[in-house]
Amino acid sequence: MRRLSIAVFTCLLIFSTGYAEKEEKTEGSGDVRYRDIRAQIKLFGEVFRGINQRYVDPIDPEDFIRAGIDGMLGTLDPYTVYFEPERTKILDEITKGEYSGVGIEISLRGRNRELTIIAPIEDTPASRIGLRAGDVIVKVDGKSTKGFTTADAARHIRGPEGTEVTLTIRRKGAPNTLDYTLTREVITIHDVAYAGILDGEIGYVKLVRFSTHAGAELNSALEDVLSREPRGLILDLRSNPGGLLPAAVDVSEEFLQPGDRIVSTRGRLKQSNRVFKASGEPLAIDIPLVVLVNGGSASASEIVAGAIQDHDRGVIIGTPTFGKGLVQSVMNLPGDAILKITTARYYTPSGRLIQRDRSAQDEEDQAVPISEPPLSPSETDTSGGDTSLVVMDTSAVDTSAERYLTDSGREVFGGGGITPDITVEPLYPDPAGVEMYRRDLFFTFVDNWLSINERPDTVVVTEGMLEDFDSYLDSIDFTPPTPGEFQLSALRELGERDSLGGRDWRIRASFDDDFQLAEAVRILKDEERYRAELRGTSRADAGEGSR
Numbered sequence: 001m002r003r004l005s006i007a008v009f010t011c012l013l014i015f016s017t018g019y020a021e022k023e024e025k026t027e028g029s030g031d032v033r034y035r036d037i038r039a040q041i042k043l044f045g046e047v048f049r050g051i052n053q054r055y056v057d058p059i060d061p062e063d064f065i066r067a068g069i070d071g072m073l074g075t076l077d078p079y080t081v082y083f084e085p086e087r088t089k090i091l092d093e094i095t096k097g098e099y100s101g102v103g104i105e106i107s108l109r110g111r112n113r114e115l116t117i118i119a120p121i122e123d124t125p126a127s128r129i130g131l132r133a134g135d136v137i138v139k140v141d142g143k144s145t146k147g148f149t150t151a152d153a154a155r156h157i158r159g160p161e162g163t164e165v166t167l168t169i170r171r172k173g174a175p176n177t178l179d180y181t182l183t184r185e186v187i188t189i190h191d192v193a194y195a196g197i198l199d200g201e202i203g204y205v206k207l208v209r210f211s212t213h214a215g216a217e218l219n220s221a222l223e224d225v226l227s228r229e230p231r232g233l234i235l236d237l238r239s240n241p242g243g244l245l246p247a248a249v250d251v252s253e254e255f256l257q258p259g260d261r262i263v264s265t266r267g268r269l270k271q272s273n274r275v276f277k278a279s280g281e282p283l284a285i286d287i288p289l290v291v292l293v294n295g296g297s298a299s300a301s302e303i304v305a306g307a308i309q310d311h312d313r314g315v316i317i318g319t320p321t322f323g324k325g326l327v328q329s330v331m332n333l334p335g336d337a338i339l340k341i342t343t344a345r346y347y348t349p350s351g352r353l354i355q356r357d358r359s360a361q362d363e364e365d366q367a368v369p370i371s372e373p374p375l376s377p378s379e380t381d382t383s384g385g386d387t388s389l390v391v392m393d394t395s396a397v398d399t400s401a402e403r404y405l406t407d408s409g410r411e412v413f414g415g416g417g418i419t420p421d422i423t424v425e426p427l428y429p430d431p432a433g434v435e436m437y438r439r440d441l442f443f444t445f446v447d448n449w450l451s452i453n454e455r456p457d458t459v460v461v462t463e464g465m466l467e468d469f470d471s472y473l474d475s476i477d478f479t480p481p482t483p484g485e486f487q488l489s490a491l492r493e494l495g496e497r498d499s500l501g502g503r504d505w506r507i508r509a510s511f512d513d514d515f516q517l518a519e520a521v522r523i524l525k526d527e528e529r530y531r532a533e534l535r536g537t538s539r540a541d542a543g544e545g546s547r
Helices: 002-024 029-054 061-073 085-096 125-129 150-157 214-226 245-253 300-310 431-438 441-452 463-475 489-495 502-508 515-524 527-535
Strands: 081-083 098-101 104-109 114-120 136-140 164-170 178-183 185-188 192-198 202-207 232-236 261-267 274-277 289-293 315-318 326-332 338-347 403-405 411-413
Touching (some): 085 098, 202 515, 232 515, 245 300, 261 300, 289 515, 300 315, 441 463
Antiparallel strands (some): 104 114, 114 136, 136 164, 164 178, 261 274, 261 338
16 A cells, blocks of 8 residues: 555656746746646645545545546546556457467357467467367366456466467367467467458458558558459458558558658647658559448548549449547657547548547447557657557537538548448348347357267358258247248358358358459449549449448
8 A cells, every 4th residue: 555655646746846837937827827736736636645544444446446436537528538557459460460369269158258268369279279169178287267267368368489388178079178288479460361362253341440450461461362354343341440540551552652641630739730641652543443332431531532532543333431530649648658649630631530429429439549650759668669659539510411522522521420422221130040140159150060960171162061950940940030031041052152151252252242352342333324423423222231
């Protein structure tokens, strides 16, 4: 307690000293403001000392001070947040796109919420040693995982590169548990989930996040896809929550002319006012382009989509994006803690602020942070690396009524995210399918099926598998929430496809039922309509969607 009390006193002294120095350099009304702030900080210290010495029960100083910090930040936007050292590691993983571990995706499954491997990541210790989807992790280094959360599992399974961890696995069909000892290594989280050719002539790239690797991964994917000389290209940013601002700039540069504005930031401090422009040689400057977005496309995804739309570089298809347009920077604190502070707003090339007013929504609903240069050397880590982050706040006023013009004179609007040029609603699952996913029935069936059948090199859904699935539903007395023969429809459609292996199959299996993707392919095959969309003169019906 004494240690923390000294730390709190030191912190208050630093704040008071800082404001005193500011007072000396400030004239007029500013003096009154900073004297008042210093007085309030002194009051906070007195309250803490009084409670600590006189409250009827002993208090935990760390919890008490943390509550004070949270209460102070609670008067601001929900994205100005204090991060404990443990949480900074998660933030670091998101922004760098890598961590030290064994390479498994995990979840809590079944009635007992057991720690289950969803999939080993390709070319990692987990995949090389033979861990499988469906394996239940019952122990980590001899410690039972009963009651573990996924965060608990991450803390125990991850660790320094080169160290070992032993996982005890329960596997269907195996008479006893299995012990696997793995050596941890740096695991790279891929930003490009899939790249290939659709319909024999349309290029497709699925980008799922914006870490430091996004620009390089996209460049490599584009080189491969464009070498096959497609007639059009689709960049899929649906459900991409964002990432680093430099990555958003790198991705945008692949499609824009050098010198084109990508995004600008404006804040209270001079250092927050910046303009980011495309530079270098773009790989995909001439090919017809469609960008797919939805309500899960946020922050960095909206920067890319906004830049492409404002410069009339491609057609945006899907549903309105999330709408996050405010900037945060990160300030390093003692003890490896950090403070994210909202410092600016960002604007698309036409001048749009796309922040959506969601004051009535859940304040925890936020996108992944994205990065921008630090405000000052004191806010940069000791290695000299860029530690600033950008997220979108919910406190801005919705400016959706404000109109702006693209390079060719098309009208676009601020606020409410990026509105697509062509709105196409997705295919929503039927009630039976939703219930099956909610109860993990697809995952459980496949897990059981693989435990008694040889694992195929390629995925071929046969009539026998469909019958097995039907029998499985009967065995658990599954009743669809609405009348009808829903339960086999998805598997029957998959049964018509074959010879698709690994990650490619997981990505491509949904293409046939993807109305937004189908519309993107259609418009790229119709040069006249594509050009009309970019001129703002098209009134064509978007199939399952609406304009």
